Amino acid sequence: MLSRSRTILSLSRLSALLLLVVLVLLNVAAARTSSRVDLTEDGLYTLTDASKRVLSSLEDPASIRVFWHNVPGEQAETQRRYIESLLREMKAVAEGQLGVRWVDLEKEDGKQEVEDAGVQPYEYQARKEGEIRTTKGYSSLLIEIGDEKEPVEQLLQIGPRFEYEVISRLQRMTRTDDVVIALVAERPPTNPFGGAPTGRFNAIEHLLREHLGAGLRSHLSLDDPVPPDVDVLLVVGPMDSEEQQVYHFEQFLLRGGKAFVLLDPVHAPLFQAPPTQAESSGFEEWLAHLGLTVESGVVGDFRSFQMRPRQIRTRIGTLVERINYYYWPLLRSFQREGEEDRRGVNQDNPATRGFDQVPLFWPAALSIDEARHAAAGREVTVLAATSGAGYRRQDLIGLDHADEDNRHLTEEDLESAIPLMVHVEGPMVSFWKGRPAPGEEETGDEAEDAGEEAPGSDEGDEEPVEEDGPPRLDEGQGLLVVLTDAEIVDDGMTRVIGRAGIDFILNIVDWLSGSEDLLTLRAREPASRTIDKVEPEEQSLLKWLNVLGVPLLVLLAGIVVFIVRRYQS
Amino acid sequence: MLSVYRKEMRSYLVGPIPYVLAIIFSAYMAWWFFFLGDFFLYREARMENFFGVLPWVFIFLVPAISMRLWSEEARGGTLEVLLTLPVKSWKIVLGKFLAAWTLLLFCLVATLAIPITVSNLGDLDWGPVIGGYLGALLLGGALLAMGVWVSALTAHQIVAFLVAGVFSFVLVVLGFVAARVGGDLGTACAQISVASRYDSLGRGVVDLRDILYFVSFMGFFLYLNAVTVENGRYR
Numbered sequence: 001m002l003s004r005s006r007t008i009l010s011l012s013r014l015s016a017l018l019l020l021v022v023l024v025l026l027n028v029a030a031a032r033t034s035s036r037v038d039l040t041e042d043g044l045y046t047l048t049d050a051s052k053r054v055l056s057s058l059e060d061p062a063s064i065r066v067f068w069h070n071v072p073g074e075q076a077e078t079q080r081r082y083i084e085s086l087l088r089e090m091k092a093v094a095e096g097q098l099g100v101r102w103v104d105l106e107k108e109d110g111k112q113e114v115e116d117a118g119v120q121p122y123e124y125q126a127r128k129e130g131e132i133r134t135t136k137g138y139s140s141l142l143i144e145i146g147d148e149k150e151p152v153e154q155l156l157q158i159g160p161r162f163e164y165e166v167i168s169r170l171q172r173m174t175r176t177d178d179v180v181i182a183l184v185a186e187r188p189p190t191n192p193f194g195g196a197p198t199g200r201f202n203a204i205e206h207l208l209r210e211h212l213g214a215g216l217r218s219h220l221s222l223d224d225p226v227p228p229d230v231d232v233l234l235v236v237g238p239m240d241s242e243e244q245q246v247y248h249f250e251q252f253l254l255r256g257g258k259a260f261v262l263l264d265p266v267h268a269p270l271f272q273a274p275p276t277q278a279e280s281s282g283f284e285e286w287l288a289h290l291g292l293t294v295e296s297g298v299v300g301d302f303r304s305f306q307m308r309p310r311q312i313r314t315r316i317g318t319l320v321e322r323i324n325y326y327y328w329p330l331l332r333s334f335q336r337e338g339e340e341d342r343r344g345v346n347q348d349n350p351a352t353r354g355f356d357q358v359p360l361f362w363p364a365a366l367s368i369d370e371a372r373h374a375a376a377g378r379e380v381t382v383l384a385a386t387s388g389a390g391y392r393r394q395d396l397i398g399l400d401h402a403d404e405d406n407r408h409l410t411e412e413d414l415e416s417a418i419p420l421m422v423h424v425e426g427p428m429v430s431f432w433k434g435r436p437a438p439g440e441e442e443t444g445d446e447a448e449d450a451g452e453e454a455p456g457s458d459e460g461d462e463e464p465v466e467e468d469g470p471p472r473l474d475e476g477q478g479l480l481v482v483l484t485d486a487e488i489v490d491d492g493m494t495r496v497i498g499r500a501g502i503d504f505i506l507n508i509v510d511w512l513s514g515s516e517d518l519l520t521l522r523a524r525e526p527a528s529r530t531i532d533k534v535e536p537e538e539q540s541l542l543k544w545l546n547v548l549g550v551p552l553l554v555l556l557a558g559i560v561v562f563i564v565r566r567y568q569s
Numbered sequence: 570m571l572s573v574y575r576k577e578m579r580s581y582l583v584g585p586i587p588y589v590l591a592i593i594f595s596a597y598m599a600w601w602f603f604f605l606g607d608f609f610l611y612r613e614a615r616m617e618n619f620f621g622v623l624p625w626v627f628i629f630l631v632p633a634i635s636m637r638l639w640s641e642e643a644r645g646g647t648l649e650v651l652l653t654l655p656v657k658s659w660k661i662v663l664g665k666f667l668a669a670w671t672l673l674l675f676c677l678v679a680t681l682a683i684p685i686t687v688s689n690l691g692d693l694d695w696g697p698v699i700g701g702y703l704g705a706l707l708l709g710g711a712l713l714a715m716g717v718w719v720s721a722l723t724a725h726q727i728v729a730f731l732v733a734g735v736f737s738f739v740l741v742v743l744g745f746v747a748a749r750v751g752g753d754l755g756t757a758c759a760q761i762s763v764a765s766r767y768d769s770l771g772r773g774v775v776d777l778r779d780i781l782y783f784v785s786f787m788g789f790f791l792y793l794n795a796v797t798v799e800n801g802r803y804r
Contacts, residue, residue, distance in 0.1 A: 012796040019792055023785040030778050039696030040773040077744075077765035078772065085776070356692075529614035531691030539609045542686055546599035550682045551592040558588035565583055 036085060042354065044160045045082060047089050050517045051167045055090055058097040058174060062145045064090075064166070067119050069105035070137035071156055079156050086163060105138060117142050119151060141166075145173045164521045171517055172213060179513045180229050181212055182220040185236040201236050204489040204502055208234075211506065225470055226252035232512045233257060237264040237486035241282030244438040246431075250286060254428060254476030258512040262505070264486035266298050266362040266396065270496060271311045274399040278364070289431045291369035291378070292422060292482060296394060298362045299418050299484075301329035302409055303389035303533060309496050327399070329420065330530060331358040331384045343417040346383045350519050351511030357530060358384070358504045359497050362399065363485035365392055366419040378426030383481065383508075385417040392418065421483040433474040481508055573656070573664025577638075578671065586637075587672050594630055595679035598622075602683055614691030616684055620701040620771045624741045624764060627705075627712055632733035634672055635716025636726045638665050639798075643724035652798070659795040666717050666791055673709045677702060696773035704770030707783035708763055712737045714790035721797045744768075 038046040047055075064087060068080060087100045104110045114121075121136040139155040143166065150169040152158075158165055185201040208216050217230065222245035226233060233252055238245075238261070253259055263281045268274035284294050304327075312319045332344040333356040346352045373380045391413045393399075432438070487493050488501035507519050534542070581587045598619065602608055606618040642648040651661065684698050716733035723729050744764025759765050763786070766779040 012800060016789075016793055016796055020789060023789055027778070027782055027785055030781050033777070035777040037775040038773065039700050039775060041694040041696055045772065045774045075768065077759035077762070078768045081765075081769060081776070081778075082772075082774070529692045529694065531612045531614050531687070534609060534690060542690075543599075543603040543609075546603055546682055546686060547596050550599070550679055551596040554588055554591045554595065554679055558585065561582055 045086070047086065047093065047163065048520050050520045051090070051163055052093050054167050054171050054174075054517055055094040055098065058094055058170070060145050060174070061097050061099070062094070062143060062170060062173075063099040063101070064141055064143050065113075065117065066100070066102045066141045066155075067105060067114050067117070067138040068102065068155070070135055071139045076139075076156055079159070082160075083155060083162055090166070114138060117149075120153070122154075143169050143173065145170075148173050164518070167521060168211065168518055171515075172211065175515075179212070179215050179231050179515065180217060181208065181215060181232045181234060181509060181513055182217040182226065182230045183208060183234050183236065184220050184222055184238070185218075185234075186239070187219045200490050200492070201486075203491050203494050203499075204236065204505065207502060207506060208509070222246075222248045224248065226257065228255075228470060231258065232509060233259040234509055235259065235261045236489060237262060237267070238281040238283060239264070240280055242438075243282075246283055246286045247438045249283075250428075250431060251470070251473060253478030253480060254430060254473040255470065256477055258479040260481045260483075260505075260508055260512060262483050262486040262489065263294060263364070265294060265364040265484060266399075267487065268362055268399060270309060270492050274362075274396065276396050278396065286431050287482065290424065290428065290480075291372035291376070291380075292424065293367040293369070294484060295365040295367055295392070297364065298393050298396065298399070299329060299365050299386060299390055299420060300327040300393055301386045301390045302414060303387040304328060304330035304530075327362075329360045329363060329386050329390065331360060331420075332356055332387060332530075343385055343387055346381065349381065349383055349423070349511075350516060351508045352383050352504070354520060355500075355504055355507070357500065359488065359493075359501055360384075360420060360485045361487040361490075361493060363420045363483070366422050366482065366484055368419060368422060373424070373426075376427055376429070378424055378428070381423045382417070382419045382421070383423050384421035384483070385419050386415070388416040389414045390418040391415060420485070421481065423479075423481045425479045426477065428476060428478045430472075430474045437472055479512065481512070570660040570664045570667075573661050574667050577665055577668030581668065581672055587675060590630065590633060590672070591676045591679045594626070594676045595682075597626065598680045599683055608687075612691075614687050614693045616687065616693070616698050616701060617771070619680075619683060620697075620705065623701075623705050624708060624767060627709055628734055628737045628741060630676065631673070631709055631712040631737060632716050632719075632730045634669050635713050635720050635733055636730040637720070638669060638717050639721040640724055640726045640729045644726070658798040659791070662717070662791055662795045662798060666714060666787075666794075669713055669717060670706075670710050673713060674706060677705055677709075694773070697771060698773075700773040700775060701771040703775065704767045704779075707770070707780070708767045711763060711783050711786040711790075712740065714787040714794070715740075718790045718794040718797065721794050 036045075038044065066083070066087070068083075071080070084102075091098050091100050103113050105114060119138060119140045119142060121138050123134050123136055140151055140153045141155065143150045143152065150173060152162075152165045152169065155162065183205060185205065186199060205216075205218050209218065217227070220226070220230070220233075222235075222241065225248050230252070233249070235249065241249075249259065261281075261283060263283065265278040265281070266275060267279065278296060278298075281294075287294060309320050333347055333354070345355045345358060347354075368380055368382075370380070391409060392415065483505075489505055494502055510516065510518055601622055602616075602619045608618070639648070642651060654661075684693060684695075687693050688695070712733075715736055716729070719733040719736065720726075720729040723732070740763050743758045744762035746758050746762075763783075766782050769776055769779055
């Protein structure tokens with residue numbers, strides 16, 4: 001009997017071992033397949049149609065080499081498997097035009113390959129054999145098409161942006177259109193000591209260059225007419241622009257150009273006292289002529305919530321603290337919640353669709369002269385507006401105070417959907433029609449007509465040719481987008497708040513230039529889903545309801561079962 | 570198997586254990602999420618904070634459920650009776666395991682008030698929540714299968730609780746070791762860790778490989794359990 005039980009025991013151990021081996025092999029075999037369901041609302045971890053379009057239109061064979069080795073971090077394995085699955089999907093969609101290879105960095109060949117590829121390792125401290133040692137790790141990939149190479153670094157940190165980073169590079173490497181986008185922004189002063197560039201808008205310039213390559217004209221000056229090959233003009237944070245600059249901008253529009261202006265009436269740098277007066281961009285009068293008035297003061301949104309960093313000086317140094325801040329409007333996608341109105345981010349426009357929680361910092365209200373636009377045959381669309389709890393604030397004093405100081409706001413102060421970003425498209429009449437353009441000599445006839453809208457003038461009138469420039473136009477068709485905040489792309493703000501704002505702007509630039517492939521991809525960041533403002537009393541109620549309510553219900557159920565059982569027995 | 574399952578469920582229903590566990594678990598998770606996690610300070614309609622702590626809570630909860638399954642039978646002298654019944658060992662094991670898993674599901678259901686509250690306050694993405702609950706159920710099932718096996722090895726509930734707790738801790742902590750150590754050891758830890766599989770589900774991505782991993786894990790320990798019970802029949 002004893003020997004039989006020993007035999008059974010040995011057989012059991014053997015069978016358990018066998019089962020373990022079979023299960024491990026099964027899992028190893030399954031690791032080579034990819035079958036998954038993405039449950040996220042926006043399909044964050046699934047290839048978008050836009051990506052599929054880019055991949056299926058690859059004409060030249062592309063290859064991706066992944067260098068993934070010694071990657072530390074709690075999310076490393078999860079991210080590796082996500083990247084692996086997505087690359088597999090990409091390869092399948094590209095139908096033989098995309099090769100993917102994971103370089104084995106354990107082997108000497110692999111080590112040599114990573115050196116030859118010029119991929120930079122990153123170093124981190126890790127415990128090895130009881131000692132803290134500096135270890136090298138790799139989490140990069142290299143995209144190659146012909147002789148062209150593009151790396152994607154820090155794959156661990158980019159999370160679900162992985163798809164965008166790969167597809168945008170593939171698109172750039174294969175793009176054949178010659179779209180030219182000109183950036184009009186203050187040129188950063190030369191840093192005599194080298195190092196990081198100074199100035200406010202380096203990040204947007206860097207990203208545009210990365211995205212467009214030679215298609216970007218940075219720091220274009222409006223002192224001269226806009227070159228005819230420019231398709232889209234991006235004007236960021238203009239200050240006190242001269243009449244001639246506005247004129248050149250207008251002439252570009254009338255020639256059928258597309259422009260995007262980011263005004264910055266209130267520039268409130270972080271950690272500094274906010275200004276007490278709004279600044280002029282020089283475009284206000286021209287915009288008013290078009291039927292868009294930039295109102296004085298700033299707009300806040302009581303339903304918004306952002307974390308505002310502030311510096312605190314202590315004995316041990318300066319600390320940065322984040323405080324709840326309910327003033328800065330956070331553009332939300334209300335229509336996703338089924339409310340079809342003009343609040344938040346416009347969900348009908350392909351460039352803004354899908355965006356949620358876009359941060360703005362002290363924008364101004366835009367007033368739209370609907371009748372004027374209708375009479376001129378122009379189409380006006382609000383692309384972004386406050387929530388139902390927006391408010392206007394004329395006084396700029398105390399802008400940096402926290403929410404508690406704003407309690408005096410009443411329901412009557414709140415206003416729904418204050419426009420902050422507007423798209424205007426259609427026939428436009430020159431601000432200088434019937435008058436000499438800035439820099440032009442005033443003739444007798446023109447002096448008589450000055451200040452009028454020149455009602456009897458012929459459409460498409462071509463006035464005397466401007467010196468060394470394109471012919472002057474008094475009327476034309478243009479497309480203009482105006483946003484009343486430029487801090488959305490300010491380097492200081494994006495460093496602290498993140499790049500949600502920059503992606504929003506890049507999307508509109510892409511939409512204006514007609515490159516729509518990446519539009520849906522950029523909006524796929526996991527949105528920071530801010531909840532509505534909850535009063536402290538309601539907060540306490542909800543907390544205690546959850547902590548005590550459900551357990552009480554379970555207790556009640558237990559008592560009922562106990563009584564019923566007792567009664568039955 | 571169904572009769573064993575029914576018997577176990579009946580014993581759960583009449584006793585205080587499931588209610589006490591569900592009360593403590595749901596109250597603690599709500600306390601963690603709303604008070605310790607400062608939900609109303611960060612004001613984000615997300616549940617990462619909730620699902621992030623679940624594996625650590627399972628280190629205590631799951632052994633508390635599994636410790637009595639075999640130990641109590643042995644202590645109460647009903648094990649011999651059970652083993653002499655004309656029922657195959659694997660059916661008894663599976664019946665007991667499924668009953669314990671149902672209890673774990675009951676505990677998880679008791680926390681559903683938290684995501685419901687969050688979704689009423691903001692635009693909660695239910696995908697990661699569903700993935701997170703599925704991951705929690707699978708992770709709990711894996712730890713439970715191991716705990717039930719440990720319970721079959723000893724007649725003492727406390728010993729079963731402690732040993733299963735230590736094993737669960739090691740399995741959960743492997744993912745964090747992988748994160749800190751790096752290198753080959755870290756990669757190996759990450760491959761076998763339950764944490765990375767659970768994290769992946771918590772993102773809202775249901776991968777067949779993760780499901781297979783958890784099912785294999787459960788299958789292996791349930792098999793070990795059946796073998797242990799079968800050996801007991803011949804002792």
